[in-house]
Amino acid sequence: MTDTPATRTLADVEEQDLLAIVLPRFSTRDGVLIGPGDDTALLRVRSGDVLATTDTMVLGRDWRDEWSSGADVGHKLVVQNVADIAAMGGRCTGLLVTLVADPQTPLRWATDFTAGVEEAAGAAGAAVLGGDLSSAPAGVRMVSITALGELDGDRAVLRGGARPGDALAIHGTLGRAAAGLVLLERGTPDEAPDLVLAQRRPRLDYAQGAIAARAGATAMLDISDGLLRDGGRIARASGIRIDVDRDALAGDIAALVPAVGPEAARGCVLAGGEEHSLLATFPPGVLPPGWRAIGAVTEGTGVTFGGEAVTRLGWDHFGPAAPG
Amino acid sequence: MTDTPATRTLADVEEQDLLAIVLPRFSTRDGVLIGPGDDTALLRVRSGDVLATTDTMVLGRDWRDEWSSGADVGHKLVVQNVADIAAMGGRCTGLLVTLVADPQTPLRWATDFTAGVEEAAGAAGAAVLGGDLSSAPAGVRMVSITALGELDGDRAVLRGGARPGDALAIHGTLGRAAAGLVLLERGTPDEAPDLVLAQRRPRLDYAQGAIAARAGATAMLDISDGLLRDGGRIARASGIRIDVDRDALAGDIAALVPAVGPEAARGCVLAGGEEHSLLATFPPGVLPPGWRAIGAVTEGTGVTFGGEAVTRLGWDHFGPAAPG
Numbered sequence: 001m002t003d004t005p006a007t008r009t010l011a012d013v014e015e016q017d018l019l020a021i022v023l024p025r026f027s028t029r030d031g032v033l034i035g036p037g038d039d040t041a042l043l044r045v046r047s048g049d050v051l052a053t054t055d056t057m058v059l060g061r062d063w064r065d066e067w068s069s070g071a072d073v074g075h076k077l078v079v080q081n082v083a084d085i086a087a088m089g090g091r092c093t094g095l096l097v098t099l100v101a102d103p104q105t106p107l108r109w110a111t112d113f114t115a116g117v118e119e120a121a122g123a124a125g126a127a128v129l130g131g132d133l134s135s136a137p138a139g140v141r142m143v144s145i146t147a148l149g150e151l152d153g154d155r156a157v158l159r160g161g162a163r164p165g166d167a168l169a170i171h172g173t174l175g176r177a178a179a180g181l182v183l184l185e186r187g188t189p190d191e192a193p194d195l196v197l198a199q200r201r202p203r204l205d206y207a208q209g210a211i212a213a214r215a216g217a218t219a220m221l222d223i224s225d226g227l228l229r230d231g232g233r234i235a236r237a238s239g240i241r242i243d244v245d246r247d248a249l250a251g252d253i254a255a256l257v258p259a260v261g262p263e264a265a266r267g268c269v270l271a272g273g274e275e276h277s278l279l280a281t282f283p284p285g286v287l288p289p290g291w292r293a294i295g296a297v298t299e300g301t302g303v304t305f306g307g308e309a310v311t312r313l314g315w316d317h318f319g320p321a322a323p324g
Numbered sequence: 325m326t327d328t329p330a331t332r333t334l335a336d337v338e339e340q341d342l343l344a345i346v347l348p349r350f351s352t353r354d355g356v357l358i359g360p361g362d363d364t365a366l367l368r369v370r371s372g373d374v375l376a377t378t379d380t381m382v383l384g385r386d387w388r389d390e391w392s393s394g395a396d397v398g399h400k401l402v403v404q405n406v407a408d409i410a411a412m413g414g415r416c417t418g419l420l421v422t423l424v425a426d427p428q429t430p431l432r433w434a435t436d437f438t439a440g441v442e443e444a445a446g447a448a449g450a451a452v453l454g455g456d457l458s459s460a461p462a463g464v465r466m467v468s469i470t471a472l473g474e475l476d477g478d479r480a481v482l483r484g485g486a487r488p489g490d491a492l493a494i495h496g497t498l499g500r501a502a503a504g505l506v507l508l509e510r511g512t513p514d515e516a517p518d519l520v521l522a523q524r525r526p527r528l529d530y531a532q533g534a535i536a537a538r539a540g541a542t543a544m545l546d547i548s549d550g551l552l553r554d555g556g557r558i559a560r561a562s563g564i565r566i567d568v569d570r571d572a573l574a575g576d577i578a579a580l581v582p583a584v585g586p587e588a589a590r591g592c593v594l595a596g597g598e599e600h601s602l603l604a605t606f607p608p609g610v611l612p613p614g615w616r617a618i619g620a621v622t623e624g625t626g627v628t629f630g631g632e633a634v635t636r637l638g639w640d641h642f643g644p645a646a647p648g
Binding site for chain 1: 357358361362363364365366367368369370372373374375376377378379380381382384385386408409411412414418420422424453454455456458459460461463464466468470471472473475480482483484544545546561
């Protein structure tokens, strides 16, 4: 990128020029009637309904520049928004991207962020429709995405439909992103680079959301704040109890022990956020391929692990235990 | 509001409880199939296409707590987003609202902000579909909205359709929000409380966007960064010149002189942002009622005022002249 030497900052370019640097990177696709550059975007909606969600990342709270590149941040921000669309059983069609940054932010960081968004949006089959640029106080940088999506005729899978007798099941991994964060915090990322990559660039198979919906999933979400906390959300919304099976998670925990030790491994699997694997409940006998049962839905309230009530739940956005 | 004493902060409530305080305030409306509280919202789209735009406000850059209440900020944020929908000729249907704030932010500010969003969303006929809450570094607070809308069968009015011979016309006021900011900066808001109100809570007749579209408007936007700068955007996108008529603005300028003086009055009318009045170009003879001609579209490039080339243009988001 010879046009963005490392010494230039956002303050060195006019907003118009910054948009010109950032926006043409985003290729349009079918269904984008109007892309970036006008007052709004215009997106064709085939099914007649649109899914909409938004998620924000803040420097120092959701990432550190020492640990994640701009491209990592762009990638992760796309994944956590598209995961929400997938968790409804939907398919992401378009993204609006907002960057609010200290004018002294290196221009290179912004172009790297854009590249990460572009790559991850492409992998999700989503177009970047537009966005917003804004300046922030010294040292502050935050990025935000709104994701739009469609259901392709399937019903949306909410959090409130789980019924006693359903199986609790997951598609994807548990605790790996959190274990990567533990390694970064300990200053030992080389212990397990694959876990650090899971923290920097979480991955999920978005199509599994629609597959679960068609298979009859009764409730679904993606694990953004930890298995127990997010399981508790299904329990509360559905008015049931979630029993997580201790044996079903033994392999997940054991796989992390060499890298982070037994106590942290257990914490990562049960309470680790940012994994974005899909967690759903299914009526008996309809588990789609690739999903594995990790518990059961029963009468009652709250979440238990191996039959014991759970207290430490995971991530609260305004609580005192926020990592830096 | 006995449930939100002034001494409580966001850190004093769990995110779940904060959502419970904020979200039920938003009444749903027809077309909102799934509102706040699940992974995403689901919005019915009648026309098959969805307009989407996003805009952010940052404490210290876009507002000061000494000058604007939380409700003022909520109101303004809604208006500037819905204005973008109107400027396409559309009607706003739904909003996603994001609050990223220092945990020491008074809870009262958040509930006031919510009340302002609620009131302004209601006035715009838009439902609040959901949003995001996130913590920010000490002293930092920002709010962001994504607005979704529909065209109701009309075509979208872009910025690039102005043709030589068209009239340049405006619906609404000029320079009043900027003049209100001048008074706040001078510490003399009592000079003209109506101008200060225009700064705190800009207003526009959203329906005029669709009216202009049906009348045949060839280009349109809302004035967010100043008449000359935003006029320049139409000129650039359309490949034409915008000639702003000096006489047509004489009354706008004269009306502000008593409050801010002649030089500031001229600057506010020509370069003042945040007014959100609709600026459009129309073929000869089709000006809808309530719109007034303020200039002409000719061959050429750029913007002139009374035939003279214009240099000072208005507001650039990363430039050095940002007010604080």
